[in-house]
Amino acid sequence: MNTFNIAWKETKSYFGTPAAYVVGAMFLALTGVFFVAEITSPFAEASVRGIVDWAGFFIIFLAPLLTMRLLAEEQKLGTLELLLTSPVSDWEVVLGKYIASLLILLAILSVTFYYALLLYVFGSPDTGPVLSGYLGLILYGAAALAIGLLGSSLSSNQIVAAVVGIAILLMLSFVNRIGDLVSGIAEQIVNGMSMTERIADFSRGVIDTSSVVYFLSLAAVFIFLTIRSLETRRWR
Amino acid sequence: MIEVKEVTKYFGSFPAITDISFTVERGEIVGFLGPNGAGKSTTMKVITGFLPPSKGTATVAGYDIVSESLDARRHIGYLPETVPLYTEMTVREYLGYMGKIRGMSSDRIRSRTGDVIEICHLEDYYSSIIGKLSKGFRQRVGVAQAIIHEPDVLVLDEPTIGIDPIQVVETRQLIKDLGGEHTLIVSTHILPEVSQICERVIVIHEGQIVAIDEPQNLARTLVGSERVDLQVKGPQQEVLKELAGVDGVRDVSRINIERGEIPQYRVESELGEEIRASLAKAVVDAGWELHRLNAVVMSLEEIFLRLTTEEDDGGGEVAG
Numbered sequence: 048m049n050t051f052n053i054a055w056k057e058t059k060s061y062f063g064t065p066a067a068y069v070v071g072a073m074f075l076a077l078t079g080v081f082f083v084a085e086i087t088s089p090f091a092e093a094s095v096r097g098i099v100d101w102a103g104f105f106i107i108f109l110a111p112l113l114t115m116r117l118l119a120e121e122q123k124l125g126t127l128e129l130l131l132t133s134p135v136s137d138w139e140v141v142l143g144k145y146i147a148s149l150l151i152l153l154a155i156l157s158v159t160f161y162y163a164l165l166l167y168v169f170g171s172p173d174t175g176p177v178l179s180g181y182l183g184l185i186l187y188g189a190a191a192l193a194i195g196l197l198g199s200s201l202s203s204n205q206i207v208a209a210v211v212g213i214a215i216l217l218m219l220s221f222v223n224r225i226g227d228l229v230s231g232i233a234e235q236i237v238n239g240m241s242m243t244e245r246i247a248d249f250s251r252g253v254i255d256t257s258s259v260v261y262f263l264s265l266a267a268v269f270i271f272l273t274i275r276s277l278e279t280r281r282w283r
Numbered sequence: 284m285i286e287v288k289e290v291t292k293y294f295g296s297f298p299a300i301t302d303i304s305f306t307v308e309r310g311e312i313v314g315f316l317g318p319n320g321a322g323k324s325t326t327m328k329v330i331t332g333f334l335p336p337s338k339g340t341a342t343v344a345g346y347d348i349v350s351e352s353l354d355a356r357r358h359i360g361y362l363p364e365t366v367p368l369y370t371e372m373t374v375r376e377y378l379g380y381m382g383k384i385r386g387m388s389s390d391r392i393r394s395r396t397g398d399v400i401e402i403c404h405l406e407d408y409y410s411s412i413i414g415k416l417s418k419g420f421r422q423r424v425g426v427a428q429a430i431i432h433e434p435d436v437l438v439l440d441e442p443t444i445g446i447d448p449i450q451v452v453e454t455r456q457l458i459k460d461l462g463g464e465h466t467l468i469v470s471t472h473i474l475p476e477v478s479q480i481c482e483r484v485i486v487i488h489e490g491q492i493v494a495i496d497e498p499q500n501l502a503r504t505l506v507g508s509e510r511v512d513l514q515v516k517g518p519q520q521e522v523l524k525e526l527a528g529v530d531g532v533r534d535v536s537r538i539n540i541e542r543g544e545i546p547q548y549r550v551e552s553e554l555g556e557e558i559r560a561s562l563a564k565a566v567v568d569a570g571w572e573l574h575r576l577n578a579v580v581m582s583l584e585e586i587f588l589r590l591t592t593e594e595d596d597g598g599g600e601v602a603g
């Protein structure tokens with residue numbers, strides 16, 4: 048119930064403040080540009096791979112920008128003190144805020160569906176990869192938001208919060224570059240950790256259970272870390 | 284209602300409060316008094332469950348603030364030092380949200396919001412964006428959120444800071460009125476405020492309680508002396524000597540020095556001695572005229588200075 052109340056309040060404030068619109072619009076503009084570039088290239092194919100890959104890349108920035116306010120601002124305004132002295136558990140606070148950010152991300156991603164529709168109008172893409180690609184994006188986004196939220200819990204400064212989130216996401220996304228340098232088991236581990244490797248599968252139409260589990264556990268772990276971070280704030 | 288037992292809170296290795304113990308009964312208004320950095324806010328943060336104590340325990344309404352935190356928090360309304368407000372919300376939205384996360388039903392929030400708005404005189408600002416309110420009205424919104432769920436215990440950290448004198452008077456009255464239904468802890472470093480609002484004062488200095496008493500008793504029990512002012516027509520040096528010789532007198536000093544006036548003296552004596560009769564007798568026996576003799580109640584400012592400035596307690600002249 049508290050989770051719901053907090054989620055509802057945060058969702059309303061996303062829609063009530065310009066920040067989410069600005070960030071969302073930038074995201075849509077950038078993915079739009081790259082989508083156009085992709086389908087007008089000489090070897091263009093009617094597939095959502097372009098959207099999914101680029102949207103996946105830009106989520107690295109989108110997610111922390113969406114979540115940076117959630118806990119940082121409460122710390123700055125001092126309202127966290129009210130929240131944490133109200134009969135609300137720390138996990139309810141974190142989960143409520145996480146859910147709100149997830150709803151906004153879904154709203155933004157649903158707008159990119161417009162590109163997919165264009166594909167259907169002007170071509171005949173395989174429906175499988177379209178659906179799996181979007182599933183991948185949502186899972187990827189869910190993990191990215193949890194990471195962004197952790198950043199927001201660590202600082203009362205929103206910029207710092209966003210930078211921390213983006214840094215963690217960049218590392219997790221591009222560890223596969225290290226994979227090129229190592230080989231054998233190490234390569235597999237590093238590739239397994241990489242978010243980009245995993246999302247690529249989805250956009251090819253492959254739904255790998257281990258990847259689903261990977262994204263979900265990533266989200267769970269970072270939500271858990273955020274709760275712990277909130278708890279330890281009290282002890283400092 | 285509130286029971287604090289030997290609470291110590293460290294920030295790193297620095298003890299912000301040490302061994303704080305006190306209890307507050309239901310319906311009481313208790314003031315926390317102390318200079319900046321004394322540990323008032325820290326103590327309040329412990330009571331409200333925001334900061335866990337490093338040592339010791341605190342219970343509110345019978346619930347331990349750490350192990351039964353949620354239950355304890357249900358009984359608390361809290362106004363932190365930095366009035367915490369969601370600046371983009373309207374007063375109505377804010378109060379509604381605070382009510383919700385304290386588990387109130389929508390119906391109860393609706394009826395209670397009306398009451399609270401009236402109590403805090405916010406009628407004209409019901410639909411205003413909080414970020415656009417003046418400091419004084421923000422403070423009231425802060426108080427309003429603290430009482431919206433009718434908590435048993437109200438903890439107000441410097442509720443009158445930064446608001447204009449007229450609003451200060453109103454806010455103090457508001458706090459006094461709240462005292463009837465709620466158990467109140469109010470912190471302040473403004474001394475007259477304490478004697479106006481509170482039934483009991485807890486004086487904190489450098490993280491430790493130096494006194495707990497009713498405001499008017501602080502002087503007697505704490506400073507450990509009583510004061511009498513007298514006006515005597517007679518040779519000054521001899522009067523001083525004579526008065527100092529009376530049993531129980533600790534210190535005598537001249538307090539007016541204007542020419543032509545009848546000299547006034549201030550006598551400090553041991554506690555509980557019936558010193559006034561002996562003083563009068565001494566003066567009359569010496570053949571001088573006694574023009575005035577009255578007991579002096581020490582102002583809180585003085586008490587406070589005495590309690591908190593250790594180096595300055597040798598009984599020197601305190602300007603009256």
Ligand SMILES: Nc1ncnc2c1ncn2[C@@H]1O[C@H](COP(=O)(O)OP(=O)(O)OP(=O)(O)O)[C@@H](O)[C@H]1O
Binds near residue numbers: 323
């Ligand atoms: N989060 C913190 N980290 C480290 N030290 C702290 C922290 N909060 C308070 N302190 C220290 O603890 C001491 C007590 O602070 P506290 O805020 O309780 O004082 P106060 O009595 O409320 O003072 P004021 O009248 O200025 O509000 C101060 O020395 C302060 O520097």
Ligand SMILES: [Mg+2]
Binds near residue numbers: 325
């Ligand atoms: Mg304080």
